[in-house]
Amino acid sequence: MFYHDGGKLQYHVKVDKPNPVFAKALQQAIGGIQGEIRVCLQYMFQAWGARGPKKYRDMLLETGTEEMGHIEMLATAVALNLEGAPLEQEKAANDPIMLATMGGMNVQHAISTCMAAMPVDASGVPFNCSHVYASGNVAADMLANVMAESTGRMLAVQLYKMTDDKGMKDMLSFLIARDTMHQNQFLAAWEELGGSDNHPIPNNFDQSLEPGGYNYTFYTTGKDDSVPQPTGRWSSGTSFDGKGEFKQEKMVPVGGIPDLGMASPKAAVQKGQEGMIDKLKDKI
Amino acid sequence: MFYHDGGKLQYHVKVDKPNPVFAKALQQAIGGIQGEIRVCLQYMFQAWGARGPKKYRDMLLETGTEEMGHIEMLATAVALNLEGAPLEQEKAANDPIMLATMGGMNVQHAISTCMAAMPVDASGVPFNCSHVYASGNVAADMLANVMAESTGRMLAVQLYKMTDDKGMKDMLSFLIARDTMHQNQFLAAWEELGGSDNHPIPNNFDQSLEPGGYNYTFYTTGKDDSVPQPTGRWSSGTSFDGKGEFKQEKMVPVGGIPDLGMASPKAAVQKGQEGMIDKLKDKI
Amino acid sequence: MFYHDGGKLQYHVKVDKPNPVFAKALQQAIGGIQGEIRVCLQYMFQAWGARGPKKYRDMLLETGTEEMGHIEMLATAVALNLEGAPLEQEKAANDPIMLATMGGMNVQHAISTCMAAMPVDASGVPFNCSHVYASGNVAADMLANVMAESTGRMLAVQLYKMTDDKGMKDMLSFLIARDTMHQNQFLAAWEELGGSDNHPIPNNFDQSLEPGGYNYTFYTTGKDDSVPQPTGRWSSGTSFDGKGEFKQEKMVPVGGIPDLGMASPKAAVQKGQEGMIDKLKDKI
């Protein structure tokens, strides 16, 4: 069960110079794939479906709840940036700066929400909950979260650079700091769970069932010897998981050419697909 | 530029007992969020947008090309599992096993594709390219790839357990092995790029701009002291990135209650929202 | 800012006989268009964007927070219904009831989430946040909420009838009761805001700008007199909003046939679309 604080914000959200074009960009942090709706629901669904050690469920619940408050902050920031946005054509017609503003803002902020945030990204695409990665495997989930926080922090950093509004810079620096912590937090959990021993995920599958040779070889797929072979930490030496030795080889097909045969006469195909008709037979 | 091998498969794809219900499940490995279309396009877009050290671009291109061949294998497997699937109602009407098969298969395999694979997941939802995570940050991309390969391997493992078809088990064991390698490969790259030094991603932002205290504190959001505080590796000690000390605190709001004020009379709101009308004023 | 209660559930969630087919149906109450993610985010976004009387913002925040707890309950119910679900083909092959169960469950519960809930509907389609209706007009929002709670209660009622599990019936009766209250709550708010005086929404547009005759006439569009004209409360008498008199008429077009003319030669059209070419001119 959840509680609120009467709308009190986790951190300061001030806007000195409302900017509807920046409001559009901020939407990415709400409804983008790196945004706060995603991490909020992701940590929640991971928690609600967690089986095994209870502490990870609890930790996810803590941070999922924090993220709900980040959506609240950003939705407030969008609404404040939309104050006074241009809504009327006639005034804009001959003013290139106002015209550029009208063109650069998300027009739905004016015509669909009376100047408020939407659960969409910076292009106006609604958030799709398929991005809530909750696999049921605690190590995989920790990595999914590190990844979400990494791209989330990248986004906040770019938004920080994009604005010269003091209040917005302050709010974004807070979100950047939280993303710093959350990256560390989920990496620390991954480490606690075993670090490199977590891999290959899932680690409860009997690796002796993996066909020998395929599981620690970096295959290259260059068309022939004219293509250079990139080497790196992945090419040789002990594998990251410590369970094999890296090697590098050129991939060759061993599976042959599949033959699906002719089509069933029950399927809605052309006559020639079911069995050669005479007319076609001559041509093919 | 790319080349093919006349349809030769990377690895064996045999189906001993076609099973249209298993064909539906296999679709997840083609068009699911953990599937092969996703990783193929993800590594390709990461490569095509890569700036900086060329070796990561090259490595991504190798594996992205390999993954295209995995889609090919799985599409072949789906088509082979659909051989002889029940298409006609009358025969199924009184046979519960055939009826269950018709109910359990993806009916679009019968009515939309003449018994072939589609770029959809196991529920029939088409793959949506928003799942192609390509951030432009090489470390973030490596983690996104580890995550994709982790859930991809989980999926292949579950499909392996779900079937008793010898050919399908063989094919899936190959895919599991490749996922083992790819997890190791991207983790090795992450390590080579700096490991914990990669964090916080992006590591080219000046951390002194992060407000002090917020960036290495695990905040708990329990409603009051009745809620236990989960502790772990993330609660104390040096942070994973080595740039701070973890601590744990209860979060309190510092941002106050936002006030968006009354609505603009230019917006399509109710009269009471623009400024209290008398009738409403008495009630509120 | 938000808080949690250590995972304590608002109401009892017990499952006596786990049923993976019912778990699939329950998903509609989580990620369906009538589901709890929708109402949770809808009330939150309405609150965060609310301008005008503060009490509606506050009320929305109360109930939005409650709904987050309903997602939690339902996600728990799904996970509990998946206990012991069949994952292995060989056992099912000859048992029609187990086969029907495998066919009728959402296979992603087995292969994608390790037996946990997803933010998807009963067909496996992920929730899309375009269904978060938050218009910025307080009266329109109240109606959107009544509508959401009406279809939400319909859904809970059908799920109640579909199961014979005592624990599930208990949980669903709680959710039905809450939907009863929420319908009443948003209708009461609509009434307090003015009831019929709220209409036409938005009520801050000068109705004298509406062309006379069109705004209180029920137009019929039957092809000719052979089609009967349905009459009802909407056909005559004072309009619901008290601002006009209903009447009923047959609609006739007054706008003429539009002529878009020939295509611009700058557009990628056929030659004949830009201006008749001779060859075409003869035929048309």
Place this chain on the structure above:
Amino acid sequence: MFYHDGGKLQYHVKVDKPNPVFAKALQQAIGGIQGEIRVCLQYMFQAWGARGPKKYRDMLLETGTEEMGHIEMLATAVALNLEGAPLEQEKAANDPIMLATMGGMNVQHAISTCMAAMPVDASGVPFNCSHVYASGNVAADMLANVMAESTGRMLAVQLYKMTDDKGMKDMLSFLIARDTMHQNQFLAAWEELGGSDNHPIPNNFDQSLEPGGYNYTFYTTGKDDSVPQPTGRWSSGTSFDGKGEFKQEKMVPVGGIPDLGMASPKAAVQKGQEGMIDKLKDKI
């Protein structure tokens, strides 16, 4: 079965000064969630699935057919607004007004449709038919329609304010007037069906099965006594549906903490999730 009128428009559609930026905004009225495709298909699907009194089916068919003509009008308006839109870069390069126009228009109007309307919203997101709300419950459907017409009228009002084109203002005033009628029409139908007696929807479920106390109580979810309790018409007095007495209480969890236990060894989890492994046991 349906008929057309040779393309004659229901009402005048004239454009004095073509404006491709306005064409983009108009798209919201075609393919937005408040747009005409939605209401057209919504009333049609409600009619086609209607069971019970035939008059509501008939009434829905009348208005659904009218709405098809509104899509036609708006598609025409978009095409006319695109006449002469800038397609060529070189001319725009140094003219900020033309550049702003190119930036502010939907570029797909230029590159995908040869200057014609699309079934997308103002952000270019295609209409998704999940927004066709047709529940099978006649009262719920009437409310869904009032809601659609309310946000539809809000949209038309904002578009009216956004343009200074005389022809467009005329067309939009017609659409506003029709939305006035349609709000009244569906509210009148709701009233005729019983008004407050319609609730709680569905009204054919035995309310004695609802657990006492939960169905007419407004629960607040503030974290503690520091959060003020909003009161209103929903807090006390007879409920809107006349079937209970409103009261207000602070919500407390009664469901306890759920325990999903350890994961099945059949699932693709980590070893520690199946049963504590020694290494992990020490740490957790």
Place this chain on the structure above:
Amino acid sequence: MFYHDGGKLQYHVKVDKPNPVFAKALQQAIGGIQGEIRVCLQYMFQAWGARGPKKYRDMLLETGTEEMGHIEMLATAVALNLEGAPLEQEKAANDPIMLATMGGMNVQHAISTCMAAMPVDASGVPFNCSHVYASGNVAADMLANVMAESTGRMLAVQLYKMTDDKGMKDMLSFLIARDTMHQNQFLAAWEELGGSDNHPIPNNFDQSLEPGGYNYTFYTTGKDDSVPQPTGRWSSGTSFDGKGEFKQEKMVPVGGIPDLGMASPKAAVQKGQEGMIDKLKDKI
């Protein structure tokens, strides 16, 4: 403007033995990518955006209006097939045929629509209007329509084979016949517009701007000489459009390897991407 016929159906829609599993399959013909919503809206949007000879606009309007009536027929067929569908778990529990039926039907027909059709496909995925292909080029549109009618007829044929219900077979034979006509109709229009002279579409672009050699050569992309070269009508002889000579060659890259260089320090990348840092330099 449009009209209806009081709900009279274009053709007979009778269901002798309601079958909810068939209702699910029929949904593909309503909301699938080959379905009737698609063709209805496609022909309408093509008509409304048509520039050039008016007869094609008129013809499209005729058939678009006919298709609206086909949605009506199919929605009726779905509703009739859902009569008496099993809604209650307890009855199904021990009856494998009823259980298979519950598993095989679209459960949303029971829990979301009170036994009526939805604008979704056979997997329950809502129709997405991006499939409304309306390019503004009359020849391209004719081909898009032939394609839609071809897959539409394939679908109707498979549904015809899938059912043994006499009424459904009759209805489907009508739809098959109409698809026969519509394929012929749009091909006849394509022929009238010029047939092979329509190509390459658009035919108003100056082909002398196409780099020589690339526009009539079938390039093969086999990895080397081990891959056979498929030949056909496209390999030699006069091209279909009569404007070139087909030839066949092996494709070779002429564009070189692109170099995006190092990343901008303004972007949220890793330090090594902006310019080699010492630590990284040693390893790469």
Place this chain on the structure above:
Amino acid sequence: MFYHDGGKLQYHVKVDKPNPVFAKALQQAIGGIQGEIRVCLQYMFQAWGARGPKKYRDMLLETGTEEMGHIEMLATAVALNLEGAPLEQEKAANDPIMLATMGGMNVQHAISTCMAAMPVDASGVPFNCSHVYASGNVAADMLANVMAESTGRMLAVQLYKMTDDKGMKDMLSFLIARDTMHQNQFLAAWEELGGSDNHPIPNNFDQSLEPGGYNYTFYTTGKDDSVPQPTGRWSSGTSFDGKGEFKQEKMVPVGGIPDLGMASPKAAVQKGQEGMIDKLKDKI
């Protein structure tokens, strides 16, 4: 199995004057419905599911592989056009040209990808794989491909006109040339397969089962005699497929008005829908 060429591009990709607004438009050629991801995956899935004559499978594989290289070229072009794009607000504030550029570019290129391409269209909508048309019928697939190449060439032509960058014009002229070939190639295959004899697709259904009269008649749906009847090649003469005679008639409904009856009391409807209740009976 597939191979790459170390990133060598099929054709030259040079950008003389980077232009982020053009980068946004170019995205349509990557992730639009007419774009290269679509054709690449479409030809691949058609090939992988092809049954019948092997040469069509082989031919599709050749061109599908070529198209993967086109995505690569366009992704490179987008990245190059983004070089030096404005990322910082303060510099833009007073410069209308820079402001228009910021408004007109896809802001996600700056905040989500560090200046690289995404698999989205020009509006920022991610590519959805439902547009991969692969029906299993070889003739239907050839037409789907002609259609894709036609709209693809239209798009490339408009992009060509939109830019004055010499390098971009060169690249686009190559893509236009390839689309010329591909239109010809798939039309040649359609011709080889039988041309008009392919129709009606599928041509393996017994046409004697089509109800007489409906399959070669162009039905008009004008409301009455006041609507002119468009005539054309489709109105009279031998049908395109040579299997019938075209005629033209006015459509009349023969199916009667469907009656779905009262609703089941098991469904979540209103009381009046199950059987008239007294109160309602008086009004209706």
